[in-house]
Amino acid sequence: MSDRDQINRRDFIVTTAGVAGGASALAGGAIAPALGQTTPPLPSGIDEHSPLAQYWEKPVAELVGRVDLKAHVPELSNESVKERHRIYCSLLMALIQRFWNGNKRGPRGVYPYRVDQKVPGQDPQAKFFRYRGDMIKDEDQFRVNWDRYLGHNIACIAVDGNGEVIDFDFNHNDFFRSSTEHAESRMVRRLFSLADVFDNWRTGEPVPGKSRAFSLQDVTLYTSLESCAQCSGVMSLGRVRQVVYLQHDPGTYRVGNIMFNLAGRDPADQSTLSPIPIAGSAIDVPQFNQLNEAYEKDDPRREKSEHPRSSIFRSAGRRAGRLRSIHHVVLMHRRRLRDFFRGSRRA
Numbered sequence: 001m002s003d004r005d006q007i008n009r010r011d012f013i014v015t016t017a018g019v020a021g022g023a024s025a026l027a028g029g030a031i032a033p034a035l036g037q038t039t040p041p042l043p044s045g046i047d048e049h050s051p052l053a054q055y056w057e058k059p060v061a062e063l064v065g066r067v068d069l070k071a072h073v074p075e076l077s078n079e080s081v082k083e084r085h086r087i088y089c090s091l092l093m094a095l096i097q098r099f100w101n102g103n104k105r106g107p108r109g110v111y112p113y114r115v116d117q118k119v120p121g122q123d124p125q126a127k128f129f130r131y132r133g134d135m136i137k138d139e140d141q142f143r144v145n146w147d148r149y150l151g152h153n154i155a156c157i158a159v160d161g162n163g164e165v166i167d168f169d170f171n172h173n174d175f176f177r178s179s180t181e182h183a184e185s186r187m188v189r190r191l192f193s194l195a196d197v198f199d200n201w202r203t204g205e206p207v208p209g210k211s212r213a214f215s216l217q218d219v220t221l222y223t224s225l226e227s228c229a230q231c232s233g234v235m236s237l238g239r240v241r242q243v244v245y246l247q248h249d250p251g252t253y254r255v256g257n258i259m260f261n262l263a264g265r266d267p268a269d270q271s272t273l274s275p276i277p278i279a280g281s282a283i284d285v286p287q288f289n290q291l292n293e294a295y296e297k298d299d300p301r302r303e304k305s306e307h308p309r310s311s312i313f314r315s316a317g318r319r320a321g322r323l324r325s326i327h328h329v330v331l332m333h334r335r336r337l338r339d340f341f342r343g344s345r346r347a
């Protein structure tokens with residue numbers, strides 16, 4: 001290699017490094033407006049005062065990363081309001097614990113890993129057997145043994161504007177061999193299907209001559225997992241007021257936040273056009289971090305995790321449950337939940 005070549009190579013490197021350095025130095029200044037200029041204009045037909053227009057040129061982090069709860073749920077600054085939300089969260093966890101049953105083909109069938117659940121006295125040559133569900137060995141009167149399958153994994157409750165619990169449901173994907181039978185979505189459909197039942201539930205503005213409001217503006221859903229796009233969409237169409245969740249779901253890419261931030265409020269009555277997503281952390285649910293951390297450690301997608309995969313929940317038949325973390329936390333807090341409900345029953 002000649003001296004001339006070496007000089008040329010050095011010149012080349014210096015020149016290239018100079019361009020690269022210059023580019024990075026410019027990144028925060030001169031190039032930023034240039035990138036900004038590439039933002040396409042707001043599509044026609046979108047009101048320039050709409051939330052979408054307000055977010056149009058902002059970073060994605062502002063749209064997805066947060067919901068301004070101080071502005072939209074100012075009552076959360078009141079400790080008693082947060083405690084009320086926590087009580088419903090405890091109720092939801094207690095119901096999951098009470099009705100959890102992984103026997104998704106019902107009490108009659110064949111569950112080879114659940115021999116401990118078999119009702120005694122059956123013909124051992126029979127084709128099908130009856131199973132009692134997970135048998136609890138201690139004398140926990142609030143977790144009776146239960147042989148009926150009500151769904152599993154995620155569950156939610158609906159609470160009306162007076163604070164009354166309207167209904168409770170589990171995810172039913174397995175039962176219906178469907179990927180859309182989620183708890184929140186089922187719950188919204190059920191609330192509408194109850195439209196002709198006369199009751200005192202306060203679900204929204206009454207419709208003249210009808211027993212039930214057309215929307216669910218006064219309804220809060222409490223769900224054990226952050227809602228997906230389907231459920232956020234169904235809740236939005238149903239005009240559910242807010243949704244409180246006990247655990248983040250990384251698979252939902254914070255779609256609840258996106259929808260709420262973009263939907264805004266009804267100009268007529270300022271009601272929300274998509275439910276306000278309230279994470280358990282915003283109301284100091286102590287299990288919120290535990291659930292998220294348990295999921296992190298047990299995330300099946302993290303095959304080479306520093307934490308080896310472990311099943312948190314095991315049924316009486318010693319077979320790992322599919323969703324481990326919620327049940328794990330409920331079991332951990334069983335005594336506290338029991339004391340809580342005993343206390344409320346006495347009161």
Ligand SMILES: [Zn+2]
Nearest residue numbers: 182228230231
């Ligand atoms: Zn869903």
